[in-house]
Amino acid sequence: MTRPSPVLMTSLALTWLLVSLPAVQAQPGAPTMAKFENDVLVIRGVAKTQSGQPLANATLFLFDLPDAQFGLKLGDRNKVTTDAEGNFAWTVPTDLRRDVEAYTRPEDEVPKCFALPLEPGTAAVPTKSFSHEGPDWRRRVLEDLALRCQTKWLTRDKNRLLSVVAPDRGRAEIKLRDPAGQPLANKAVLIEVLGLNSDYAGATVFQGKTDLSGRLVWQGYSGSRQLSIKVPGVGFGTSGHFELLPDRLVSVSMPALAPFSQVSGTVDTGLLKPGSVVHAADYSGREKWYNPSAVVDAQGHFSLEGLVPGERRLVLEGGTVSGSVTVNLAPGEKKNGVVFAAAPPRAVAPRELAEILKAVRQPTSVRVRGRVTNAQGAGVGGIEVFAVCTFNGGIRSSQEILNTTTDPNGNYVIENLHRGGVSLVAFQPTGPVALGMASPALGQFTDDFAEDLRGDLVLPAAHNSLKIKVLREGRPVPGATVRLTPQSGTGLYPFNIFGSSPEPAEARFRNMLTPIQKTDEQGEAVFDDLTPGRWDILASTVDANYLDDLARGGWIPDEPPTASNIASTVDVQSGQSSAFSLNIFPATGDVAFQVEAPDGTALNSNQVLFEYGPAVAQPNISPTLTTRVQLSPSGLGNYRVGKPGLWRIGARFGDTPGDKYVEP
Incomplete structure (x- = not known):
């Protein structure tokens, strides 16, 4: 029987076998671990790739308590960086020394290690979301990208040397162009990996720089990836999905970057305090780490640059309480005249028990009204308006979509909506759609008790x-x-x-x-x-x-x-x-494989237990799925895994132990 091997799904049945890692031996002159150096505990070691090459310029996180209840403990205190030969040394913090000594015995216990690959000249900076609270954000944004390595002691005496072998990794070549289509030479670049579970807490932002031709190389573990690119002062863009392959350089196609948007305006001097800033507070989950801000001067003026286009809610921080301002920005748009004004107190009645009971008994009592206008402010009749309401359906969130048509003056009303967030979309017969969000009308509660919502929409005029x-x-x-x-x-x-x-x-x-x-x-x-x-x-x-x-x-x-x-x-x-x-x-998802008996002959078995999973497993997530597969008389099997990428497969049969594979 064969041990699980990575498989790249293509239209052909293609099996990719990992090259066995050569035995790593301590060489004369290699770094050693001195248990104490001037009463300081230091762990030394050497890191390599799966093919036995030095793991250069990689960030390693050493040691994790075996009974940790909240996942990986990744942070600056247990971080080291390898040199050009893959060597590293970790000076153990004083308060961790007792635990490290207890759980890293030479005879059986080896420190855990997690690695974050880095291209030379690139840095990785954990960046917190401005809306996230809690001390665990750094671990959360690192654990999706810093993967578990194989570790073992090369020597077991007092001069212990730790061997670290990282998972398969690949490299992506990205050529960046400015909004005019010209190569972006010698520009600082911010890179984020999209589609991670930790985006609500922030992101691990890779910082690099393009060469004279606008070329940048990024390094990551094998698997399907999509990158968000931001170039300060220039623009932003997103790559398509691409596959990183072990020890391969792939070329990633990128369109010309779109320009950032800009907002300028004033803040009522009655709201100002020293150090007041304006920033956008409603980026989507994958962009919450990116938080450009603008300092408000003594006269109340501000200019906020580097904004990603879309509907943005601007807030004032460091001043007295004020209402937020919502703007809808197109790529490259410079919007002027935005004003933060001191709002009068709202006439809001106290929430009585009757209001709460009404909300429970009449869950669909919400209505939204508004007016649809053209760019000149005139009402437009006959426009179809959709209200998209996302609400709490009990066990899970639900969504409903209701619609109506504006009257000759552009007014509309949509009733019988659930209590929740309401998005608005207006369609015109020819021309772009208008997008917006409904907000509580004046005098209404600002939470889920609001029944009267307001949403005015402006139809875009420009055609494209x-x-x-x-x-x-x-x-x-x-x-x-x-x-x-x-x-x-x-x-x-x-x-x-x-x-x-x-x-x-x-x-x-x-x-x-x-x-x-x-x-x-x-x-x-x-x-x-x-x-x-x-x-x-x-x-x-x-x-x-x-x-x-x-x-x-x-x-x-x-x-x-x-x-x-x-x-x-x-x-x-x-x-x-x-x-x-x-x-x-x-993207057929088909893979053909052959199972051999321990003596090398084709397995003569009717069925086997087939196991499969991504070649690069995420921390704390089971990497393996199991099913039964019918074999041919010659031991051939076929299975549709269902998603393209690099996969690891295996099979169990006969008296194979439940938790182990038979070695080939």
């Missing part, structure tokens, strides 16, 4: 177009399905994940908000009149219904087996036309 070119191996793909979805301003979550049944307006709303087109003979699909902002792109060689399954976490369903797809991001600017090319990749 976006041309998507779909390629496979550099060749156009005619007949591919392309869907666009706006990233911000809608308050929406992926479709089909809520507990409520579909509303009558949902299908129409989905078709209008997430346009779908087929590519022509040149592999191109053109979308007109998109709302300025950030859009997700999803392309596939199958029909549009299949894309709904891809949107739910990126998992590929069992049928059809020949789909090709990729998700990416593009930024649409007001009044401009742009083009974007993306490559789709085979």
